Amino acid sequence: MDGLTLLQQLVNGLSLGSLYALIAVGYTMVYGILRLINFAHGDLIMVAAYVAVMGVGLFSWPWPLAAGLAILVTGLLGVILERAAYRPLRRAPRISLLISAIAASFLLENLVLVLAGGRPRAFPAPAWLAGSLELGGLYLPRLSLVIPAVTALSVGALFFLVYGTATGRAMRAIAADWETVSLMGVDVNRIISLTFLTGSLLAGVGGTLWALKYPQVNPFLGILPGLKAFIAAVLGGIGNLAGAVAGGLILGLLEVLIVAAFPTWAGYRDAVAFGLLIVILLVRPTGLWGESLEEEKL
Amino acid sequence: MTRSTWLTLASLVLLAAFLAVAERYGNEYQVRLLHNTAVFITLAVSYHLINGVCGQLHLGPNAFITLGAYTAALLTLTPAEKAANFLLTPLIWPVSEVSLPLAPALVAGGLVAAAFGVLTGFPVFRVRGDYLAIATLGFGEVVRVVANNLQGLTNGPLGLKGLHPLGSLGWSWGVAVITVLVVHRLKNSSFGRAMQAIREDETAARAMGVDTFRHLMLAYVLSAFFFGVGGGLLAHLITTISPGLFSFFLTFQLLIIIVVGGLGSTTGAVLSAIFFTLAGEWLRVVEEPRQLFGLMVPGIPGLRMVIFSLLLLMVILFFRRGLLGRREFTWAAATAWLTGRFRTGAG
Numbered sequence: 001m002d003g004l005t006l007l008q009q010l011v012n013g014l015s016l017g018s019l020y021a022l023i024a025v026g027y028t029m030v031y032g033i034l035r036l037i038n039f040a041h042g043d044l045i046m047v048a049a050y051v052a053v054m055g056v057g058l059f060s061w062p063w064p065l066a067a068g069l070a071i072l073v074t075g076l077l078g079v080i081l082e083r084a085a086y087r088p089l090r091r092a093p094r095i096s097l098l099i100s101a102i103a104a105s106f107l108l109e110n111l112v113l114v115l116a117g118g119r120p121r122a123f124p125a126p127a128w129l130a131g132s133l134e135l136g137g138l139y140l141p142r143l144s145l146v147i148p149a150v151t152a153l154s155v156g157a158l159f160f161l162v163y164g165t166a167t168g169r170a171m172r173a174i175a176a177d178w179e180t181v182s183l184m185g186v187d188v189n190r191i192i193s194l195t196f197l198t199g200s201l202l203a204g205v206g207g208t209l210w211a212l213k214y215p216q217v218n219p220f221l222g223i224l225p226g227l228k229a230f231i232a233a234v235l236g237g238i239g240n241l242a243g244a245v246a247g248g249l250i251l252g253l254l255e256v257l258i259v260a261a262f263p264t265w266a267g268y269r270d271a272v273a274f275g276l277l278i279v280i281l282l283v284r285p286t287g288l289w290g291e292s293l294e295e296e297k298l
Numbered sequence: 299m300t301r302s303t304w305l306t307l308a309s310l311v312l313l314a315a316f317l318a319v320a321e322r323y324g325n326e327y328q329v330r331l332l333h334n335t336a337v338f339i340t341l342a343v344s345y346h347l348i349n350g351v352c353g354q355l356h357l358g359p360n361a362f363i364t365l366g367a368y369t370a371a372l373l374t375l376t377p378a379e380k381a382a383n384f385l386l387t388p389l390i391w392p393v394s395e396v397s398l399p400l401a402p403a404l405v406a407g408g409l410v411a412a413a414f415g416v417l418t419g420f421p422v423f424r425v426r427g428d429y430l431a432i433a434t435l436g437f438g439e440v441v442r443v444v445a446n447n448l449q450g451l452t453n454g455p456l457g458l459k460g461l462h463p464l465g466s467l468g469w470s471w472g473v474a475v476i477t478v479l480v481v482h483r484l485k486n487s488s489f490g491r492a493m494q495a496i497r498e499d500e501t502a503a504r505a506m507g508v509d510t511f512r513h514l515m516l517a518y519v520l521s522a523f524f525f526g527v528g529g530g531l532l533a534h535l536i537t538t539i540s541p542g543l544f545s546f547f548l549t550f551q552l553l554i555i556i557v558v559g560g561l562g563s564t565t566g567a568v569l570s571a572i573f574f575t576l577a578g579e580w581l582r583v584v585e586e587p588r589q590l591f592g593l594m595v596p597g598i599p600g601l602r603m604v605i606f607s608l609l610l611l612m613v614i615l616f617f618r619r620g621l622l623g624r625r626e627f628t629w630a631a632a633t634a635w636l637t638g639r640f641r642t643g644a645g
Contacts, residue, residue, distance in 0.1 A: 036428070037428045094427055094428075095353065096614050098427075098431060099355070099553065099610070099614050100615065102550065103607050103610040103611040104607075106550055106603065106606075110600045110603035110604045110607060111600075111604055113599065113600035113603070114604055223546075227435070231432075234429070267446065268444070271440045271443040273436075274437070274440045277436050278421050278436070281421045282420075285424055285425050285429065
């Protein structure tokens with residue numbers, strides 16, 4: 001692999017990694033607060049893609065309107081999900097909560113399958129995104145520039161929310177000890193709803209970008225990015241926002257580089273992430289920048 | 299022998315008689331449904347061992363079912379049939395020549411699955427809770443990806459065709475009965491008590507001297523073995539297998555079964571497996587086009603799964619204990635209930 005090819009792959013890996021990062025941040029936020037893997041998070045990506053597809057392709061809305069609506073719908077859906085499927089189980093055993101999340105994920109997938117049909121749909125990308133720039137032999141699709149830029153903006157806004165506002169302080173406090181926080185007069189339910197809203201809005205942004213990058217949508221498209229984003233979150237140390245971003249970038253770059261270095265392994269590409277997960281669990285179960293698991297030791 | 303043992307033996311004889319009659323007089327569809335029921339009992343009860351008894355959310359049964367299915371299928375096909383299956387990439391050598399009867403092939407399927415259980419158990423049981431769930435789920439995905447790509451062994455996405463159909467009902471029900479008896483005995487042994495202690499409070503169990511890792515590993519590997527055997531049966535029941543068949547969807551079905559039956563109850567897992575195999579067939583109606591009051595209603599694909607996922611959500615939200623909770627069927631309770639009914643004349 002010469003320098004130019006390597007640079008090209010780095011560009012590809014960066015855009016994939018940014019997408020993972022964007023989704024992983026949502027996982028990590030929800031996990032940080034509820035200690036729940038929100039299995040339905042990946043399906044929010046799918047819903048965002050579908051809303052955008054339906055808006056542009058079926059109702060021929062202008063592109064910004066469709067994308068904006070997709071993000072908004074996804075955000076609200078995340079809040080509804082928390083209200084309907086997770087909040088009633090807040091004092092139930094953890095296994096119930098996890099099963100509820102799996103059921104919610106299956107419900108979303110199959111509801112879309114029933115409503116929109118199983119036929120994959122082509123995603124109509126706006127013309128201004130289609131082209132690519134050439135820079136001294138380096139081939140830069142516009143999308144590969146837009147995705148990291150949008151990710152940087154969204155994640156920046158999130159960091160400001162979490163570390164720069166009173167709401168963010170409440171979020172972090174709940175993550176540490178929500179029972180105490182609720183005694184201090186913070187409306188825990190409202191903050192948890194807000195967390196789901198933020199995480200799901202980011203999933204909406206990620207879903208729209210995902211559909212632009214892989215312009216074919218089907219009801220099950222969210223499963224794989226969802227799982228990989230979770231692995232990215234684990235890699236960075238779950239609950240740690242900056243770790244999730246780093247984990248997403250590492251995972252995206254690794255996936256692209258491994259396939260570039262060993263083209264015959266291309267079929268195993270989706271197994272790379274899980275192999276990495278097993279390694280992390282064996283070597284450093286709490287991730288690269290994770291805190292201790294708070295496991296009761298004897 | 300105690301009275302319960304006699305009653306168990308008697309009901310097994312009754313079951314055998316019923317199966318013999320069903321096989322003799324039932325039509326092909328009914329016999330197939332009975333096979334299906336037995337295979338799902340096997341899978342659900344082994345799943346219950348790790349999820350219900352030990353309380354560890356394991357999301358990778360489909361991986362072990364795949365391993366068992368492919369192992370058993372590759373062992374029972376004759377060399378000529380294998381050659382006919384593997385057109386693009388020839389099957390690798392030692393596997394291409396062997397051909398075994400069904401029974402050793404099923405056991406081999408179970409053993410291969412159990413061996414992978416031992417291998418994956420080490421990383422998996424280093425963590426608990428959500429991490430364990432996602433690690434096992436990941437294992438399921440890896441097995442699927444590998445089965446799709448390892449063409450010299452699995453024929454890739456094309457899958458294997460023309461497996462020898464499963465013979466008498468004795469195969470599927472024999473395995474189901476053995477699984478239920480083994481899991482039931484294990485659950486009530488000191489090992490099983492320790493496993494349930496881990497489910498309730500791992501730290502307390504460890505303080506009482508329970509070797510957590512060893513107990514979880516035992517349950518995990520034993521369930522992997524039965525998943526493998528069940529997978530082998532499933533493969534020979536449907537006679538055509540491909541990696542897509544053993545997706546997470548299969549795991550999801552098993553999860554619904556044990557949650558609805560009551561996490562922790564073997565009886566619940568059995569009853570729920572029977573119910574869902576039959577209900578799944580009835581619900582097929584909603585996905586087929588049909589005549590309704592003179593109107594042609596088109597079939598809606600996916601509706602069955604919507605109903606299933608809603609059901610799972612309802613059960614976990616409102617009937618958290620499932621059908622039976624953690625209660626088990628016992629002969630003592632059954633006879634007490636029956637005699638009580640006779641005495642009060644309520645029956």
